[in-house]
Amino acid sequence: MTSRSLLEGLNPEQLAAVTLPKQAALILAGAGSGKTRVLTTRIAWLLQTGQVSPQGILAVTFTNKAAKEMLTRISAMLPINTRGMWIGTFHGICNRLLRAHHREAGLPEAFQIMDSQDQLSLIKRLLKALNIDDEKYPAKQLQHFINGNKEAGLRAAQVVPYDDFTKRLVELYAAYEEQCQREGAVDFAELLLRCFELLTRNAMLRDHYRERFQHILVDEFQDTNKLQYLWLKLIAGDQAAIFAVGDDDQSIYAFRGAQVGNMFDFERDYQVKNVIKLEQNYRSFGNILDAANTLIQHNGTRLGKNLWTSAGSGQPLRVYEGSTDLDEAAFLVEEVKQLHREGLALQNMAILYRSNAQSRVIEHQLFSTGVPYRVYGGLRFFERQEIKHALAYLRLIANNDDDGALLRVINFPTRGIGARTIESIQSNARLSRASLWQAACSGGGSGRSGAAVAQFVNLIEDMRRRSEGLTLPEQVDMMLDQSGLRAFYHSEKDGQDRLDNLNELINAAMNYLAEADDRSLTGFLAHASLEAGDHQADAGADALQLMTVHSAKGLEFDAVFITGLEEGLFPHENASLDPAGLEEERRLMYVAITRARQKLYLTLSQSRMLHGQTRYNVGSRFLIEIPANLLHWLNKAQPAPKMGGFAPAGNSSARPTRSAQAEHGFHIGQSVLHAKFGVGVIIDCEGSGGGAHVQVNFGGSHGIKWLTLRSVDMLTASS
Numbered sequence: 262m263t264s265r266s267l268l269e270g271l272n273p274e275q276l277a278a279v280t281l282p283k284q285a286a287l288i289l290a291g292a293g294s295g296k297t298r299v300l301t302t303r304i305a306w307l308l309q310t311g312q313v314s315p316q317g318i319l320a321v322t323f324t325n326k327a328a329k330e331m332l333t334r335i336s337a338m339l340p341i342n343t344r345g346m347w348i349g350t351f352h353g354i355c356n357r358l359l360r361a362h363h364r365e366a367g368l369p370e371a372f373q374i375m376d377s378q379d380q381l382s383l384i385k386r387l388l389k390a391l392n393i394d395d396e397k398y399p400a401k402q403l404q405h406f407i408n409g410n411k412e413a414g415l416r417a418a419q420v421v422p423y424d425d426f427t428k429r430l431v432e433l434y435a436a437y438e439e440q441c442q443r444e445g446a447v448d449f450a451e452l453l454l455r456c457f458e459l460l461t462r463n464a465m466l467r468d469h470y471r472e473r474f475q476h477i478l479v480d481e482f483q484d485t486n487k488l489q490y491l492w493l494k495l496i497a498g499d500q501a502a503i504f505a506v507g508d509d510d511q512s513i514y515a516f517r518g519a520q521v522g523n524m525f526d527f528e529r530d531y532q533v534k535n536v537i538k539l540e541q542n543y544r545s546f547g548n549i550l551d552a553a554n555t556l557i558q559h560n561g562t563r564l565g566k567n568l569w570t571s572a573g574s575g576q577p578l579r580v581y582e583g584s585t586d587l588d589e590a591a592f593l594v595e596e597v598k599q600l601h602r603e604g605l606a607l608q609n610m611a612i613l614y615r616s617n618a619q620s621r622v623i624e625h626q627l628f629s630t631g632v633p634y635r636v637y638g639g640l641r642f643f644e645r646q647e648i649k650h651a652l653a654y655l656r657l658i659a660n661n662d663d664d665g666a667l668l669r670v671i672n673f674p675t676r677g678i679g680a681r682t683i684e685s686i687q688s689n690a691r692l693s694r695a696s697l698w699q700a701a702c703s704g705g706g707s708g709r710s711g712a713a714v715a716q717f718v719n720l721i722e723d724m725r726r727r728s729e730g731l732t733l734p735e736q737v738d739m740m741l742d743q744s745g746l747r748a749f750y751h752s753e754k755d756g757q758d759r760l761d762n763l764n765e766l767i768n769a770a771m772n773y774l775a776e777a778d779d780r781s782l783t784g785f786l787a788h789a790s791l792e793a794g795d796h797q798a799d800a801g802a803d804a805l806q807l808m809t810v811h812s813a814k815g816l817e818f819d820a821v822f823i824t825g826l827e828e829g830l831f832p833h834e835n836a837s838l839d840p841a842g843l844e845e846e847r848r849l850m851y852v853a854i855t856r857a858r859q860k861l862y863l864t865l866s867q868s869r870m871l872h873g874q875t876r877y878n879v880g881s882r883f884l885i886e887i888p889a890n891l892l893h894w895l896n897k898a899q900p901a902p903k904m905g906g907f908a909p910a911g912n913s914s915a916r917p918t919r920s921a922q923a924e925h926g927f928h929i930g931q932s933v934l935h936a937k938f939g940v941g942v943i944i945d946c947e948g949s950g951g952g953a954h955v956q957v958n959f960g961g962s963h964g965i966k967w968l969t970l971r972s973v974d975m976l977t978a979s980s
């Protein structure tokens with residue numbers, strides 16, 4: 262590709278940005294205006310015009326996926342070996358640097374990176390070893406304290422305590438530093454801080470990298486935190502030129518310390534002369550853009566900019582209101598299949614949700630209809646850590662001799678059974694050719710850990726006894742309490758999402774009962790392993806994309822479905838009380854809308870199973886903030902159900918109000934079987950006596966049907 266063809270098609274502002282002389286630059290522009298394209302093209306242009314070699318480039322992106330994407334785009338433009346280029350996330354780049362200079366950084370060659378869960382376990386072990394009262398100094402709080410200080414660039418020795426309590430926290434922070442050093446373990450914040458300190462301290466290395474990296478390019482600059490910004494300044498020195506691109510309207514990590522203010526600091530620190538603005542959007546049709554523009558105008562704190570497109574207005578945004586979350590999921594899958602039949606590849610469509618737990622119902626629907634899908638930036642429901650722990654308890658209840666399950670939970674949540682004790686149980690089991698459970702029953706050693714093992718055995722036995730006579734969902738609920746899993750995640754700072762997932766497991770059990778022949782715990786467990794199996798589409802295969810709005814940042818799709826648009830869900834209930842939180846939710850919605858190229862769907866549901874209970878939600882305020890003329894409601898909104906008049910599945914307080922329900926003893930939400938359409942859920946009814954009709958949602962290809970009551974069989978006992 263010649264340099265002319267490389268630059269072809271860029272608009273004047275983009276062209277100016279791509280070909281800026283070597284100087285500090287800030288590109289401030291809205292979604293889809295070509296920021297990432299400008300950044301990538303600039304790298305290619307710098308290389309092609311010989312202004313820099315691949316080794317001289319350092320590019321920071323926000324996710325590994327984005328980094329890969331950038332490499333692919335550059336390779337497509339230029340026939341060069343991209344290996345020498347450093348393109349990655351802050352964590353990835355710091356890891357690379359520390360691996361190369363582990364000795365100088367004071368780390369063992371094979372240092373281990375801890376995720377936040379590992380970090381917390383280490384803190385707990387430490388508190389225990391030091392005999393610290395964890396009521397007074399909760400592990401989560403200490404973790405927060407440590408990470409917050411590290412992200413502000415402060416070591417224990419540099420933190421100035423202001424009372425006795427913080428004095429103690431600082432001491433514990435110091436002890437934590439020592440422990441990590443002994444174990445050769447590095448947490449996420451440490452990667453950055455350690456790297457920062459290495460370059461501050463070691464002038465030779467610093468000069469080496471300053472000489473090497475002539476051009477430093479940063480995508481999604483609005484989401485950098487303070488230490489990341491300092492790190493960039495340090496490595497840039499006054500030789501390198503920093504080229505930063507960002508969008509204040511897409512700042513969605515303030516809750517993790519990201520500072521939009523870095524953009525102002527950057528402008529000041531580097532005396533950026535002209536901030537380049539890009540306003541033409543190349544991604545989306547006009548209606549989609551208008552929706553995004555109008556929505557974000559409801560935020561007070563903005564730098565202010567507007568997007569326009571020459572693409573025409575396209576179709577209106579389609580809105581679907583389901584009666585239940587199952588109904589919403591059935592609609593999504595039907596629509597995806599329809600678009601696919603019309604020629605859209607699955608990988609060009611994305612289903613977005615605000616919280617991870619929402620994916621389960623959708624995944625289930627996809628799984629049952631055989632639509633290949635892939636979940637990004639997170640695990641699929643049954644693969645999530647907390648779900649695996651919960652399933653392990655259930656597996657042990659169903660079968661004591663399940664060694665894998667036992668190992669997973671014997672000390673989770675921690676109950677004082679150490680690695681040594683577990684090893685001795687394992688060797689006893691080997692010697693007597695017994696299962697770990699049997700070995701544990703015949704004594705887990707002496708002293709405290711022996712007693713803890715006995716307690717664990719009792720716990721499992723007790724849960725099994727309690728299970729008798731309980732329905733499957735009740736068994737799951739009981740296990741979540743008795744095992745301590747619920748309490749454990751309840752005490753975690755970031756545990757809400759995991760708690761939601763655990764509660765979602767109860768819903769999974771309910772749905773399973775509605776559909777399965779084998780209603781036993783074992784049957785449910787088999788179903789869970791099957792759904793966890795290899796149904797995630799193979800890498801490279803065409804598959805529908807599922808992800809949270811956070812992980813969709815920077816990506817684009819022909820068709821986008823934004824789901825769960827209900828107050829409390831999106832905007833999230835944790836955020837909707839405080840104005841700053843609400844503005845961040847609105848920026849998230851702005852990110853979500855602007856992912857769509859051609860078609861945008863907004864879906865919601867009148868009722869939804871959450872935390873094991875049916876919730877009746879009202880539509881999200883974001884639906885009101887989008888001009889009504891841009892929206893096309895697909896199904897005439899049904900009147901919002903009144904409490905009590907609409908009895909959901911599994912809700913024992915079902916109070917049918919209509920005469921047919923009283924007469925025939927069924928209720929809305931009840932599962933039914935139809936000879937031709939299979940299993941469905943009653944969502945409405947009409948008439949009485951022999952003329953009674955029910956409206957049943959069969960999901961999948963059959964959808965919603967009105968049928969005579971006589972033609973269906975009730976599956977669950979009515980209340």
Ligand SMILES: Nc1ncnc2c1ncn2[C@@H]1O[C@H](COP(=O)(O)OP(=O)(O)OP(=O)(O)O)[C@@H](O)[C@H]1O
Pocket residue numbers: 270271272275290291292293294295296297298299508511542543544814815816817855
């Ligand atoms: N001058 C152009 N001509 C045609 N297409 C363009 C042009 N500039 C950008 N695009 C296309 O527009 C889409 C959006 O570009 P890009 O992803 O770079 O935007 P962005 O500003 O980084 O968006 P986001 O804020 O969501 O990260 C891409 O498909 C890109 O290829």
Ligand SMILES: [Mg+2]
Pocket residue numbers: 296297298480815
């Ligand atoms: Mg981008």
